[in-house]
Amino acid sequence: MSSSFPIRLLVSVGELFAASLPGQILRLGQRTVMCVFEGRRATFRQIWDILIQQIYFTGVEAAPIAMGLALLLGGVTIVEAATVMPRFGSGDYLGSVMVLVVLREMSPLFVAFLIAGRSGSALASYLGTMKVGQEIDALETMGIDSVRFLVLPALLGCTVATVCLSLLFSAVAILGGYVVAWILASTFPQFVALHLPFVLFMNKMAAALTPMDAAILLLKPMVFGSLVALIACHHGLSVGISPHEVPQGTRRAVVQALVAIVLIDGLFAALFVIPQLADFVP
Amino acid sequence: MNGALEHHIPPEEREYVCQARNLHFGWRPEEPILAGADLSVQPGEFVIVTGESGHGKSTLLRLLAGLERPWGDPLGKVLLFGEDLWEVEIGRLRQLRRQAGFVFQNSALISNMTVEQNIAVPLRYHTDMTEGQITDKCRFWVDRLLLSGHENKRPALLSLGMQRRAAVARAMVLEPRLLFMDEPLAGLDARNVETMLSLIANLRALQDVAIVMVSHDLQPARLLGGKISLLLDGKLRAPRGLSELLKSGDLREKDLVRSQAGLKESEG
Numbered sequence: 001m002s003s004s005f006p007i008r009l010l011v012s013v014g015e016l017f018a019a020s021l022p023g024q025i026l027r028l029g030q031r032t033v034m035c036v037f038e039g040r041r042a043t044f045r046q047i048w049d050i051l052i053q054q055i056y057f058t059g060v061e062a063a064p065i066a067m068g069l070a071l072l073l074g075g076v077t078i079v080e081a082a083t084v085m086p087r088f089g090s091g092d093y094l095g096s097v098m099v100l101v102v103l104r105e106m107s108p109l110f111v112a113f114l115i116a117g118r119s120g121s122a123l124a125s126y127l128g129t130m131k132v133g134q135e136i137d138a139l140e141t142m143g144i145d146s147v148r149f150l151v152l153p154a155l156l157g158c159t160v161a162t163v164c165l166s167l168l169f170s171a172v173a174i175l176g177g178y179v180v181a182w183i184l185a186s187t188f189p190q191f192v193a194l195h196l197p198f199v200l201f202m203n204k205m206a207a208a209l210t211p212m213d214a215a216i217l218l219l220k221p222m223v224f225g226s227l228v229a230l231i232a233c234h235h236g237l238s239v240g241i242s243p244h245e246v247p248q249g250t251r252r253a254v255v256q257a258l259v260a261i262v263l264i265d266g267l268f269a270a271l272f273v274i275p276q277l278a279d280f281v282p
Numbered sequence: 283m284n285g286a287l288e289h290h291i292p293p294e295e296r297e298y299v300c301q302a303r304n305l306h307f308g309w310r311p312e313e314p315i316l317a318g319a320d321l322s323v324q325p326g327e328f329v330i331v332t333g334e335s336g337h338g339k340s341t342l343l344r345l346l347a348g349l350e351r352p353w354g355d356p357l358g359k360v361l362l363f364g365e366d367l368w369e370v371e372i373g374r375l376r377q378l379r380r381q382a383g384f385v386f387q388n389s390a391l392i393s394n395m396t397v398e399q400n401i402a403v404p405l406r407y408h409t410d411m412t413e414g415q416i417t418d419k420c421r422f423w424v425d426r427l428l429l430s431g432h433e434n435k436r437p438a439l440l441s442l443g444m445q446r447r448a449a450v451a452r453a454m455v456l457e458p459r460l461l462f463m464d465e466p467l468a469g470l471d472a473r474n475v476e477t478m479l480s481l482i483a484n485l486r487a488l489q490d491v492a493i494v495m496v497s498h499d500l501q502p503a504r505l506l507g508g509k510i511s512l513l514l515d516g517k518l519r520a521p522r523g524l525s526e527l528l529k530s531g532d533l534r535e536k537d538l539v540r541s542q543a544g545l546k547e548s549e550g
Binding site for chain 1: 344347349373375376377378379380382383384386388390391392393403404406407408449452453456462
């Protein structure tokens, strides 16, 4: 029995999507998640070591850079908001603006950019070099699933590290940022005004924080981290037999990860942030 | 394990650890490399595949290990322990591969792991052995492959010969019934060639492993025996002993064997 036109159209669209880059990356993600439930549990001890290495490289080694960025960006944001907003009579919204800017947007986005540039590129070039050096073929000839052995720990490691780094970034941006702003205000009182005591500042932020903000603070880095890992792994594993394909794959992985992060951030904004902006409209 | 493996395999195929039937392959459609290659390897057998450079010897080995898919309609068949690599499901394919080691020409050791960690990879992934047992087993293979003192080095710090031996140790650690070796002697100096050949002789004597070796050098056949299969014009000729090939009436065959065995005209 021949299927109807809408079903054939749906099948064609599905096939086109599966063949497209997002489709391939989603399929790699699906395969990676399925790996958790397949095979023997003993294999996890080998994967565990790689997972710890990935978390260390992506999270721990990147922490000083993330903290430095958070200090500066947090300080600048607090100084500007605390100086400018009261002039327009909107000083009461300082807490809300800080939650919106630092927790919801700046922290997940900057950390994701950092992870894409640092770990995404390293992961893509590492896997690409392994592919060129036949190391991935060697794993397959040993009966080892290269997705389970390499992609699964990279995905888990990147996701966990991005969430942790994002939380650290938020804490440093707010607490350290306040200290930077206070130092700036004390040093240049003619330019910078910070008439908000720390306790009041924190109270304003706590009052503005909703459960949705906390959920987004965790959910966004999870999505960004896994996306960066999957895109990097896809391009690393897609390298052919020639070494010149490794930098090409790495470049594609970083650029596409950055674009994907911005697109997904836009999607988050459309779904969660923009509807809440109505509260701010006078 | 073998009993469970063989229960659904036709009796005539049980006697082979590896079979290739009517293999066609090429990297580009207009340039076929293999045109109907056949090969059968029995348990414990030593087969050397040789031929001119760039005529698909290594590609054949990749096909036998299931790393490349054969061309053609109908598809050529690659049977490992009697089971078609391209018909079994992926989980079964991985079980079959555990019983067949592969030594790559470039060794393909994982670059950010030490020699011992490389050898431990298949053990840690496939077995329930404790870490202590794994260490003991790795040390056994490190000693046997003359790598003592180098087990904590990364591959980049090893000589070519050591890297090859580490790759053999990794391939042998699960005690496979079949070992594929891609040009294991290429680029080695005379002393390392000698070491590698004596190690291969040891493996054959003690492990009873079948070996399919791709080599442009027929020294292993001179020193270790075994059969030679010539890859000419995309087809594999029936495996024969070195002396038989040197008496061959086919001049092309005879010349190729003589040159690759390093024999002069008078020695043929």
